[in-house]
Amino acid sequence: MEEPMYIKIHNQIKREIESHIYKVGSRIPSERQLALKFGVSRMTLRQAIKTLEDEGILEQRLGSGTYVANQKVQEKMSGIMSFTDITHANGQIPSSKLISYRVGKPSLSEMERLHLAKDQTILRMERIRYADNVPICYEVVTIPHKLILGMSKENISTHLYRTLEQNGYEIGRVTEHISAAIANENAARLLNAKKGEALITRLQVTELSSGEPFEYTRASYVADRFEFTFSK
Amino acid sequence: MEEPMYIKIHNQIKREIESHIYKVGSRIPSERQLALKFGVSRMTLRQAIKTLEDEGILEQRLGSGTYVANQKVQEKMSGIMSFTDITHANGQIPSSKLISYRVGKPSLSEMERLHLAKDQTILRMERIRYADNVPICYEVVTIPHKLILGMSKENISTHLYRTLEQNGYEIGRVTEHISAAIANENAARLLNAKKGEALITRLQVTELSSGEPFEYTRASYVADRFEFTFSK
DNA sequence: CAGTGGTCTAGACCACAAA
């Protein structure tokens, strides 16, 4: 027996929800019925349900039953509001321009952050993000090439996370570092700012649920035009 | 029986950890021993331990035992690690110097952020924070005077949150804005930095659980010496 | 009322860690 029974049951119920056999908001069979169906004790069945509850997929109501939970707010990308969220919240229209997209050898910092050997290749994308057509952010995204073999440039550059999940990867921990810097000539030109202006810098490393890092992003935001907001 | 047994056991173990009967990093008795001690089945005892694990208070290691987890990051102050936490994590010693502490009239921005009428007075504190005696941060904290009547300068300036809670106030939502700026002459002097250097700026408004804002902080960090880190 | 989830028992066998 490779996996524990309650994990198998967890996966099975999750599949049934994803294939809409159990619909959002509806009640699934009772613990006793499911235990019978899967041929396990009720305690074991409860263990499976508990893990689904922890993931926000199921919701139990005392005396009433177990329900498929509504989709929760995506909290995947850390406590910070994403660029798209913030611009939308401000009534602005976000857009972005891909300025490079190349496979090549990793730099030292990329090797370190992504746990790469020096013979492994990476995909590196550069992008400018805009709010109402004003440049706000310059970002460089690096991804191990082997993770995205066979995926289209279109999918990778416009919705990387969704594309990875559709290919069976699961996103795990996200770590971010935020600091500040002075705009050099290059950044000033790309962002239509002045050399010597203040930039917010952001490093982000995203891992798969296996713990393997899959994305390393370095972004610079024009401080006059952007701020990070979060509340708790 | 008011509370379930596993909650009682949870509380009891938590108390024993807080009173240092079980020390941080040390192993607590095995599940079987604790079940015997509390006169419950092992499954029930495991349920108690599971809740403590979910809170990050205990940590179980297969084949080895159950351990008191290291202190987690204070989550009170939003997802960001606090200054004290970060310096500690880096093996540095945090300290701070109060450079002013005065009651007076609020500025326009203070009136707005703290929802004050213009005849209400405020307490304004300025402080420099250090890591290993290197200045890292200059911050200005403003508090409505009426909220802290009768509290000592010592208590307010060194542990404001604890003092407020001891006086019956409950801390509510925290909102932060992070951006960047260029050091002016004054900031450079206070932080032993150069004019034109990059600073991280942080605005924070903290509310009581009633929704009334009680603290407005403006802080500037020397970007070369500090970064905000958080992960999810 | 009948059915549900919440709690609890007293065992059992397993895989893993440390000695």
Next chain:
DNA sequence: TTGTGGTCTAGACCACTGA
């Protein structure tokens, strides 16, 4: 090898929900 946590069983009684 011994002791640990991880999993699992086949019951039980309770409090709660909803008809």
